[in-house]
């Protein structure tokens with residue numbers, strides 16, 4: 427449904443903006459989910475980049491643990507964390523690539539979704555204890571947390587899955603190596619999340635209406651007449667995800683990724699509701715991080731991640747744009 431509607435809008439409006447509202451398209455929050463949307467992100471904190479298109483049953487496919495972040499170094503954490511204003515990392519990270527760093531980043535995402543689900547009944551956020559799968563079938567070459575080293579283990583092809591107790595979706599964590607995600611690994615993660623739904627404990631009865639990828643912009647968005655229009659963002663993991671979604675047809679409905687408004691390939695413009703932006707980014711009068719995003723992810727930025735309510739000069743934006751590569 428979503429795919430067909432957006433496909434029609436994209437095709438009809440061609441390069442002019444097909445303006446949609448995620449909430450306007452959404453089915454009633456109290457009705458049963460009718461289709462599944464897969465949101466694919468390289469790191470636990472990218473989810474808001476596609477928030478405008480989220481539907482009712484959402485599977486967040488997180489390709490890495492984000493364990494390379496500098497904010498897991500205790501000296502950096504000390505400068506970025508403001509525990510009187512925001513949630514501290516839990517557990518306290520003991521360095522980049524440390525197990526505590528991975529766990530803290532996963533917990534931040536789970537708590538972010540839990541808090542968002544408090545104001546949007548469609549969002550999965552009430553998670554059962556996680557299930558670790560057996561090694562999943564390899565289809566697109568090796569998958570490896572540490573590429574370039576001879577350290578691939580069978581654990582690299584497992585997933586940790588948090589299923590929402592109210593059938594609103596799930597979070598599937600892969601562990602494919604923060605900073606060295608390859609296109610093949612991204613393809614494997616997406617294909618596995620779609621093809622191994624039963625093994626992952628996901629709802630197998632719902633048709634998949636969309637696969638949506640996180641934001642990347644590798645030319646700085648300098649194409650607009652007013653100069654830079656977008657947040658320049660070309661981390662290798664995000665580019666690998668974009669290549670995967672551009673090059674491989676997953677036959678899973680609308681296949682799209684977040685991009686700059688100036689991207690000549692973009693065909694969808696969508697807006698996150700004011701309510702959802704507030705739920706994620708609200709700041710109190712004393713600087714308290716009240717929104718789910720600023721509260722749980724604040725330790726990953728010197729102060730906290732800001733949202734652009736106009737334009738795209740921050741990494742997180744209310745107005746969102748997507749290219750669509752396949753829609754079937």
Ligand SMILES: [Zn+2]
Pocket residue numbers: 468469471472664
């Ligand atoms: Zn990211």
